[in-house]
Amino acid sequence: MAHKSPSQKNIREWAAVPKIVDHDERRLELVDATWRIIARQGMEGATMREIALEAGFANGALKPYFPTKDTLLEFAFGHVFNRTNRRIADVTGGRTGLDALQAFCLEVLPLDEERINEARIVIPFWQKAVTDPGKAEIHRQSMEEWADTIRRYLAEARNSGDVRTAVDDSLLASQLLNMLLGAQIEAALAPPGRTDFGHEAQLEGYLELLRN
């Protein structure tokens, strides 16, 4: 515990109180700078110095907020995940069945510049995860959650008669999940500026397969 409680700020009754920065907010600022660097220069450019510079600080200013680089990266990756999941929750709220499934996929697919950038961030994360069991576990858990979600929507779609294929739902969920991951790679490796990969049509086509 290096910096008191991060959430309750400016609570001090007796004396000089020059505390200005909200540590949580600052952490998010730094994560945002990190995010920008990785998207622009790739993981190799994401040095502590470069991140600090991007955030408008000098070399050592990150230390009080992230004791180590790995802490910063872990936080940054987690933040992207959380944001994606929040967007998913927003978009699928109220929907069910194939409709919800489509909304879910459209939110995960790299369909605009922002989400293509996220794809450019998730690939370095995967590389780290290859040799970092902790990060691999984060990924595994996220994917399991997503698979559960997909299976739930598929079950609803079967009840309503929208999905009629004889293929097992668990297989379908795995297929769809892998398709979504593959789409990240395609988008992340494309030359900057490209935003159309036909992923919507690809998704439509897949959902069509499920209806038969």
Next chain:
Amino acid sequence: MAHKSPSQKNIREWAAVPKIVDHDERRLELVDATWRIIARQGMEGATMREIALEAGFANGALKPYFPTKDTLLEFAFGHVFNRTNRRIADVTGGRTGLDALQAFCLEVLPLDEERINEARIVIPFWQKAVTDPGKAEIHRQSMEEWADTIRRYLAEARNSGDVRTAVDDSLLASQLLNMLLGAQIEAALAPPGRTDFGHEAQLEGYLELLRN
């Protein structure tokens, strides 16, 4: 040109001829060592010193065979690609239609330890490709070739009546390709030792979707 022609060795008529190593073969040795290091310790462990050690040499011994690290890595990545494509050619030879398509996919999927290791290598490659247009182009071209192959098999399968779905073949090819890429990620991030991810069943299920 640092080391004469690499292919024609031991051709010398007049005097002392102590040349022993076949440069091409040595390059493959070094690439193999690199491959092992990346699979075991990840990309971060693949330093020139570590690679040399793994190959049984000292620090500077790689220089005559690969003038720079990037040369070595590019060659190593290319070698994995070529080997995969050679295996694909072996396995699909003589087959057509859905049969060939299945064989193709089963060869690309990470179904055994060796191909899971290849998945652990392709992810670092992807990360490099995110900021290295040259490597991205290698990937793009490979994927285009694979997509062509898949489309050819799909066309054959339609002619024979095996594939009857109304969904366009190009969309199907993209779907399948992305599924294959996603499977690489799943396998590469799994804890070492796991070899069964249900990818065969996933593939069977997808081919079943195409038949309807």
Next chain:
DNA sequence: CTTTATTCTCTACAACTATAGAAAATAAAC
């Protein structure tokens, strides 16, 4: 102004990197 706690800059450092190149080891031919 002074006091005081916080925030940030700046310099320093040890570890590690790719790479270069001199020198030693090597092994065939004589």
Next chain:
DNA sequence: GTTTATTTTCTATAGTTGTAGAGAATAAAG
């Protein structure tokens, strides 16, 4: 043995990295 061309080791170098920590800058309160 000597000669000779190749191969490999070894040491050196310049650059970069994450991290540490002293000190300066900062800003509110008295």
